[in-house]
Amino acid sequence: MSNVSQSPELAVPSGSSAEAHEIRHEQKRYLAVYAVLVVGTVLTVAMYYVHFEVLWQTVGVALLIAATKATCVAAIFMHLWHGQRDIYKILFFTGVFVAAMLALTTYAHFSLPGIGHYLR
Amino acid sequence: MKIPYTSEIREDTGLYNAKIGMWLFLASEVMLFGGLFSAYVFLRIGAREGEWPHGLLNIPIGAFNTLVLITSSLTVALSWTTLKAGDFQRYRRLQIVTLVCAALFLGIKSWEYYDKFSHYEIWLNKPLTAKEYPQLAGHSTEADLPITSVVGHIEGVGPFETLASLQEAGMSTVKIHPDAFHYRLTALQQAERRKVEKATGVRAVHAETDEHANVSIDVSHIARMSAFVPKHGTFFATYFTLTGLHALHVVGGALAFAFILWPGARMWRDDPKRYTNSVECVGLFWHFVDLVWIFLFPILYLL
Numbered sequence: 001m002s003n004v005s006q007s008p009e010l011a012v013p014s015g016s017s018a019e020a021h022e023i024r025h026e027q028k029r030y031l032a033v034y035a036v037l038v039v040g041t042v043l044t045v046a047m048y049y050v051h052f053e054v055l056w057q058t059v060g061v062a063l064l065i066a067a068t069k070a071t072c073v074a075a076i077f078m079h080l081w082h083g084q085r086d087i088y089k090i091l092f093f094t095g096v097f098v099a100a101m102l103a104l105t106t107y108a109h110f111s112l113p114g115i116g117h118y119l120r
Numbered sequence: 121m122k123i124p125y126t127s128e129i130r131e132d133t134g135l136y137n138a139k140i141g142m143w144l145f146l147a148s149e150v151m152l153f154g155g156l157f158s159a160y161v162f163l164r165i166g167a168r169e170g171e172w173p174h175g176l177l178n179i180p181i182g183a184f185n186t187l188v189l190i191t192s193s194l195t196v197a198l199s200w201t202t203l204k205a206g207d208f209q210r211y212r213r214l215q216i217v218t219l220v221c222a223a224l225f226l227g228i229k230s231w232e233y234y235d236k237f238s239h240y241e242i243w244l245n246k247p248l249t250a251k252e253y254p255q256l257a258g259h260s261t262e263a264d265l266p267i268t269s270v271v272g273h274i275e276g277v278g279p280f281e282t283l284a285s286l287q288e289a290g291m292s293t294v295k296i297h298p299d300a301f302h303y304r305l306t307a308l309q310q311a312e313r314r315k316v317e318k319a320t321g322v323r324a325v326h327a328e329t330d331e332h333a334n335v336s337i338d339v340s341h342i343a344r345m346s347a348f349v350p351k352h353g354t355f356f357a358t359y360f361t362l363t364g365l366h367a368l369h370v371v372g373g374a375l376a377f378a379f380i381l382w383p384g385a386r387m388w389r390d391d392p393k394r395y396t397n398s399v400e401c402v403g404l405f406w407h408f409v410d411l412v413w414i415f416l417f418p419i420l421y422l423l
Contacts, residue, residue: 034191037190041186041417042183044418044422053308066414074407079400084135087135098150105162108162
């Protein structure tokens with residue numbers, strides 16, 4: 001193993017207290033997100049044992065919880081919260097294309113005979 | 121030649137270059153998984169009532185694996201902040217936890233896969249009824265309806281066997297330990313059956329080792345037999361493609377982390393800012409893999 005850690009004088013920032021404070025703040029945010037993810041997972045599993053009568057209710061609730069968890073991960077863990085314009089642009093176009101792809105496959109059900117009865 | 125903008129911020133984008141590169145890569149990954157998710161949606165919506173399996177995957181284990189993966193995401197995020205604070209040792213400890221989580225996730229997934237590979241469905245050419253075989257009560261909604269297929273583990277039969285391989289081995293009967301419920305029963309029907317069982321006490325779920333729970337089936341009465349492998353049907357084809365590709369991503373992310381943690385750690389001495397950035401970039405990939413699982417878990421295990 002290397003001895004890189006033996007050179008603390010090369011440690012990145014100057015260690016100003018404002019920066020240290022900001023880092024502690026960030027770590028607290030991460031722990032909060034983690035709590036949301038754990039609760040979301042527990043809710044998702046609990047939902048299965050509740051047995052909604054209608055399939056689409058189950059799907060709706062499951063996807064709502066998943067979307068909430070995903071938003072937390074993307075916003076905080078992946079630092080999208082910090083608002084970097086070029087990344088938003090990339091993600092905007094990705095979103096458009098994914099939505100188009102999902103819309104096309106869903107649309108296909110209406111033109112195939114005998115299937116897609118959940119949507120009718 | 122020096123690579124530009126590895127640690128310093130580029131003015132027009134406000135980012136270092138690797139981050140833009142990683143996000144472009146993640147955009148292509150979204151399209152890759154998006155295509156597979158849309159295939160899943162197509163197949164799931166197209167399945168007729170009773171065709172889509174219910175209760176085949178182990179929910180507590182899937183939920184535990186979800187917790188393992190989100191825990192690893194947390195340690196990745198925290199390790200990056202400790203690097204920013206200049207604490208390499210703490211970063212290394214956190215990343216070792218990440219790697220342990222990755223190994224645990226893959227180990228559990230492999231165990232799940234192995235269980236599926238040695239779990240069989242037998243289609244019969246001579247139907248049985250739950251009246252004659254109370255062990256099969258959970259394989260039909262009514263006791264006197266003919267049961268044309270039975271699912272469960274087969275005594276003394278390991279993974280990947282086929283009807284042909286059983287015949288070749290000269291087996292004349294198979295002893296199957298039927299599942300509590302046939303996957304073709306919907307979640308609601310399974311709940312109904314559980315109530316009936318409780319009321320009548322006819323059949324609680326038998327232990328795996330309970331000899332009386334087994335049903336002997338003549339090999340000549342088997343029309344088709346398949347383990348829960350991709351060719352079993354649409355569900356497992358989708359399941360193995362999606363989770364297999366996801367597991368490969370976990371392997372890739374873990375290898376990248378291990379590389380920068382040990383052989384690549386030299387960069388921490390030469391250019392700590394750039395090193396911290398590389399942890400952030402692999403971290404972005406890791407969180408993306410976590411994000412994919414956040415959707416995979418409910419749609420495969422619960423819907």
